[in-house]
Amino acid sequence: MNKLYDIGLVGLSVMGRSLALNMADHGFRVAGYNRSPEVTDRVLREHPHENLSGFYSLEALVSALERPRKVFLMIQAGPAVDAVLEQLLPLLERGDVVMDGGNSYFEDTNRRAETLAEAGIHYFGVGVSGGEEGARRGPSVMPGGPREAYGAVRPILEAVAARAEDDKPCCAYIGPGGAGHYVKMVHNGIEYADMQLIAEAYLLLKYAGGFTNRELAETFAAWDRGELHSYLIGITADIFTRQDDLATGDLIDHILDSAGQKGTGRWTSIESLRQGVDVSMITAACSARVMSNHLERRARAGGRIAAVPVTGVDNKSAFAETVRQALYTGKIIAYAQGFSLLADASGRFGWGLNLGEIASIFRAGCIIQAAFLGDITAAYRADPALESLLLAPFFLDRVNERQEHLRRAAAAAVLGGIPAPALTNAAAYLDGFRARACGANLIQAQRDCFGAHTYERADRPGSFHYDWRKTP
Numbered sequence: 001m002n003k004l005y006d007i008g009l010v011g012l013s014v015m016g017r018s019l020a021l022n023m024a025d026h027g028f029r030v031a032g033y034n035r036s037p038e039v040t041d042r043v044l045r046e047h048p049h050e051n052l053s054g055f056y057s058l059e060a061l062v063s064a065l066e067r068p069r070k071v072f073l074m075i076q077a078g079p080a081v082d083a084v085l086e087q088l089l090p091l092l093e094r095g096d097v098v099m100d101g102g103n104s105y106f107e108d109t110n111r112r113a114e115t116l117a118e119a120g121i122h123y124f125g126v127g128v129s130g131g132e133e134g135a136r137r138g139p140s141v142m143p144g145g146p147r148e149a150y151g152a153v154r155p156i157l158e159a160v161a162a163r164a165e166d167d168k169p170c171c172a173y174i175g176p177g178g179a180g181h182y183v184k185m186v187h188n189g190i191e192y193a194d195m196q197l198i199a200e201a202y203l204l205l206k207y208a209g210g211f212t213n214r215e216l217a218e219t220f221a222a223w224d225r226g227e228l229h230s231y232l233i234g235i236t237a238d239i240f241t242r243q244d245d246l247a248t249g250d251l252i253d254h255i256l257d258s259a260g261q262k263g264t265g266r267w268t269s270i271e272s273l274r275q276g277v278d279v280s281m282i283t284a285a286c287s288a289r290v291m292s293n294h295l296e297r298r299a300r301a302g303g304r305i306a307a308v309p310v311t312g313v314d315n316k317s318a319f320a321e322t323v324r325q326a327l328y329t330g331k332i333i334a335y336a337q338g339f340s341l342l343a344d345a346s347g348r349f350g351w352g353l354n355l356g357e358i359a360s361i362f363r364a365g366c367i368i369q370a371a372f373l374g375d376i377t378a379a380y381r382a383d384p385a386l387e388s389l390l391l392a393p394f395f396l397d398r399v400n401e402r403q404e405h406l407r408r409a410a411a412a413a414v415l416g417g418i419p420a421p422a423l424t425n426a427a428a429y430l431d432g433f434r435a436r437a438c439g440a441n442l443i444q445a446q447r448d449c450f451g452a453h454t455y456e457r458a459d460r461p462g463s464f465h466y467d468w469r470k471t472p
């Protein structure tokens with residue numbers, strides 16, 4: 001009898017190929033399949049591995065798998081997943097397990113999980129973060145699905161996941177249905193906010209501080225040696241050192257100032273509005289990418305809306321320190337927003353998310369991996385019912401110590417005409433979060449005045465309507 005395979009991997013593009021090889025490295029026998037057969041051929045030619053074999057139909061792939069069969073999809077999110085599931089379903093039998101490792105929308109995962117459960121097939125939405133390198137060497141893995149079937153896939157998922165500094169795998173069962181994909185979505189939303197904060201720090205240092213690319217590289221490298229140590233700060237420092245390979249000068253200065261987005265950040269923002277949780281920094285980061293795309297309009301408006309003179313800085317290193325502290329404070333607020341959204345989803349969808357464990361699996365492997373995630377993990381371990389990260393003693397102290405820097409950096413951007421929506425929203429969130437007065441009394445009065453929407457009072461319960469037409 002031919003040998004049977006431990007897992008089937010469908011989709012051998014960047015992520016699927018890397019994960020397949022990662023699984024193979026860990027001793028799992030992997031059967032790989034890709035819709036376009038030439039991709040399968042190329043992977044086998046360029047990355048030969050004794051534990052990886054290629055298959056050219058889903059039928060052949062499924063029949064080569066050990067029972068209960070485990071199939072891992074790593075394909076484009078959206079209709080492609082439904083198309084492949086439709087083909088797979090007749091080939092599978094009760095007790096088999098299908099995992100979707102792509103960036104699928106969590107409600108699609110809920111729907112697919114229900115459909116497959118009717119056929120007795122266990123369906124997992126598995127968030128995977130870390131890009132190509134992470135998938136190859138150890139990503140952060142967020143599996144959501146039926147708990148009773150998790151034991152069947154846990155050994156593979158934990159083996160391929162990154163290891164944090166305490167050697168724990170960056171993989172943990174998240175919750176039922178689409179919980180894993182929801183957490184991945186919010187991870188990406190936080191990723192957007194973090195990247196936007198870093199981009200704003202760059203703009204401030206460059207345009208207000210007059211930093212050269214070499215100074216930017218040195219500054220970010222120094223930051224990466226301290227409390228801001230993270231994958232994103234590390235790659236940022238490196239980016240500023242790169243020479244262009246197609247023209248003269250630094251690569252960064254030849255890259256178009258316009259960023260795209262595939263959708264997970266936008267989904268986080270949309271979901272936050274549905275749930276009624278403020279993730280203004282994530283929304284601001286999505287909008288900043290949208291605004292960046294209007295290159296022609298920016299050029300036209302640049303000549304018509306009067307420019308604000310940027311005042312230089314007297315002391316570059318003091319300014320860099322203000323920007324660093326502002327970035328750190330903004331980061332606390334962005335993560336507080338993201339984790340508040342997770343906390344709300346946990347109750348709303350009955351998922352019972354373990355926020356401390358989620359923070360702990362973000363410590364390594366994923367795009368937002370950072371020393372800082374260890375502090376978030378500790379904050380939730382100390383108080384699993386924490387209302388907001390902002391109220392955890394560790395972060396509260398730091399926000400109180402540093403908020404002045406956040407305000408100074410945001411003010412420098414506003415006064416200098418530098419777009420900094422993440423920093424300014426961070427300051428606004430902080431002020432809204434602890435506001436003695438929000439102005440919502442006036443909004444209530446306006447609503448009652450124009451639409452008889454009634455208003456609530458501070459001195460007694462109930463809802464009231466005032467006759468606004470009467471003479472005061």
Ligand SMILES: NC(=O)C1=CN([C@@H]2O[C@H](COP(=O)(O)OP(=O)(O)OC[C@H]3O[C@@H](n4cnc5c(N)ncnc54)[C@H](OP(=O)(O)O)[C@@H]3O)[C@@H](O)[C@H]2O)C=CC1
Binds near residue numbers: 013014015034039129
């Ligand atoms: N790239 C990254 O850094 C990360 C990506 N992800 C997610 O992982 C998944 C895979 O990403 P990535 O490797 O970048 O590849 P892509 O998202 O570019 O998807 C390409 C793969 O999807 C397959 N595919 C597309 N349509 C179909 C279909 N109708 N039927 C069967 N297969 C189909 C392609 O097959 P074919 O070769 O035949 O076209 C190919 O294998 C995506 O969901 C992505 O969002 C998650 C984390 C990081």
Ligand SMILES: O=C(CO)[C@H](O)[C@H](O)COP(=O)(O)O
Binds near residue numbers: 188
């Ligand atoms: O999932 C990821 C990392 O965890 C991808 O890198 C992410 O999809 C990138 O998103 P976008 O293209 O929208 O910036």
